[in-house]
Amino acid sequence: MLSEPRLRVEFPMWAGASDDQWNDWKWQFRNRISTSVQLNAGFALTRGEQDAAERSKEFFRLGVTPHYATLIDPDDPFCPIRLQAIPQIEELIRLDHEMADPLNEDADSPAPGLTHRYPDRVLLLVTHECALYCRYCTRRRIVGDRAGSHRERIDAAIDYIRATSSIRDVLISGGEPLGLSDDRLEDILAKLRRIDHVEIIRIGTRMPVVMPQRITPALVAMLRRHHPLWLNTHFNHPFELMPRVTREAMERLVDAGIPTGNQTVLLKGVNDCPIVMRKLFHELVKLRCRPYYLYNCDLAEGLGHFRTPVDTGLAIMESLWGHTSGLAIPTFIVDAPGGGGKIPLLPDYKVSRGNGSVVLRNYQGKQFTYSEGEVAEPAIDGVCRICATDHSSIKTGPAAQLWNSRRAPLSCN
Numbered sequence: 420m421l422s423e424p425r426l427r428v429e430f431p432m433w434a435g436a437s438d439d440q441w442n443d444w445k446w447q448f449r450n451r452i453s454t455s456v457q458l459n460a461g462f463a464l465t466r467g468e469q470d471a472a473e474r475s476k477e478f479f480r481l482g483v484t485p486h487y488a489t490l491i492d493p494d495d496p497f498c499p500i501r502l503q504a505i506p507q508i509e510e511l512i513r514l515d516h517e518m519a520d521p522l523n524e525d526a527d528s529p530a531p532g533l534t535h536r537y538p539d540r541v542l543l544l545v546t547h548e549c550a551l552y553c554r555y556c557t558r559r560r561i562v563g564d565r566a567g568s569h570r571e572r573i574d575a576a577i578d579y580i581r582a583t584s585s586i587r588d589v590l591i592s593g594g595e596p597l598g599l600s601d602d603r604l605e606d607i608l609a610k611l612r613r614i615d616h617v618e619i620i621r622i623g624t625r626m627p628v629v630m631p632q633r634i635t636p637a638l639v640a641m642l643r644r645h646h647p648l649w650l651n652t653h654f655n656h657p658f659e660l661m662p663r664v665t666r667e668a669m670e671r672l673v674d675a676g677i678p679t680g681n682q683t684v685l686l687k688g689v690n691d692c693p694i695v696m697r698k699l700f701h702e703l704v705k706l707r708c709r710p711y712y713l714y715n716c717d718l719a720e721g722l723g724h725f726r727t728p729v730d731t732g733l734a735i736m737e738s739l740w741g742h743t744s745g746l747a748i749p750t751f752i753v754d755a756p757g758g759g760g761k762i763p764l765l766p767d768y769k770v771s772r773g774n775g776s777v778v779l780r781n782y783q784g785k786q787f788t789y790s791e792g793e794v795a796e797p798a799i800d801g802v803c804r805i806c807a808t809d810h811s812s813i814k815t816g817p818a819a820q821l822w823n824s825r826r827a828p829l830s831c832n
């Protein structure tokens with residue numbers, strides 16, 4: 420079904436590299452393609468790509484790791500790996516509804532580099548640098564500069580987390596957090612671990628995709644000292660999972676007891692196809708990595724050529740539910756512009772409701788009636804019989820009405 424991409428292009432700048440160098444993540448990092456001239460030496464760039472690469476400093480830094488470059492088909496301008504790594508001229512287009520900070524991360528920030536949007540968890544950006552600069556990056560307003568990883572800045576964010584006891588989950592992201600050295604990373608993890616109310620730590624990284632050499636036994640041994648620690652990767656296409664070094668990196672993480680998840684961004688021309696998506700999710704599950712979120716592309720500037728209508732994502736979700744393992748199905752998310760947060764969307768399986776029953780359709784389009792019987796539970800003031808708390812304090816919106824109508828006084832059992 421999917422043909423194997425050409426795994427190695429001979430690049431003049433890497434021609435003399437030994438296997439040891441190639442397998443060393445620091446060598447990979449130092450030897451990234453970062454100019455249009457270097458890019459042109461390995462790939463026959465289209466006119467638009469050449470212009471975009473030359474002007475990339477104006478809008479978003481260029482950087483491609485040797486590992487990821489070998490996944491690009493040098494002869495195919497539509498290669499799904501190429502589109503993620505080589506700038507296209509469309510990145511220069513600005514649309515009226517696009518924004519520099521579409522998710523309002525800077526406004527919801529109690530300390531530089533920290534976003535506290537949801538009650539019990541925070542997003543901690545520990546660096547602005549990445550191994551590879553993904554052409555669809557939503558944080559392009561800050562990613563690529565060198566200002567993100569100052570120790571004092573990170574310490575100030577950790578001080579806020581320490582002082583805010585509602586935070587039980589810290590999501591370390593960037594930029595690329597695994598671009599920091601093992602020691603710097605361990606310093607951050609150890610400081611977070613010393614905070615009693617921080618229950619779990621999560622790392623969001625694209626290293627297993629773009630520079631799997633980074634997932635060294637030493638790194639993994641360090642990470643496992645800070646359990647419970649979860650790790651989310653960022654695969655967008657099944658080709659990215661083919662190299663042995665990538666698969667070994669993913670297995671090394673899970674073998675250390677680190678549960679892995681994956682976030683995929685839905686990108687036109689890259690993965691807006693139900694067959695490619697299903698293959699990607701199947702390959703991830705084989706590596707014990709759980710597809711977590713499928714994101715609709717954000718409204719960041721210059722991403723118009725990557726965006727799909729919301730219905731495309733819904734159609735892909737519909738092609739999955741019932742047709743394959745629930746384990747291989749992520750939640751489809753639109754991250755609301757303006758800081759509204761993640762909104763999950765499902766195809767609508769509810770056909771109608773009334774007279775105490777709901778009509779639903781299944782994955783084959785067949786309809787079924789589910790009778791709810793008499794739902795005459797009166798709204799009773801008081802606390803929940805099960806958990807003994809007042810739900811109105813923890814729920815808002817339509818869910819509150821439902822929960823409140825189900826409340827019953829503790830004394831009635």
Ligand SMILES: *Cc1c(COP(=O)(O)O)cnc(C)c1O
Pocket residue numbers: 534535536537540541542590761
């Ligand atoms: C995505 C995100 C989180 C984590 O959300 P989950 O749904 O728990 O994975 C936390 N904070 C911010 C600002 C985020 O964007």
Ligand code: SF4
Pocket residue numbers: 548549550551552553555556557558562593594595625
């Ligand atoms: S790894 Fe993440 S932060 Fe870095 S360029 Fe890619 S999408 Fe942006």
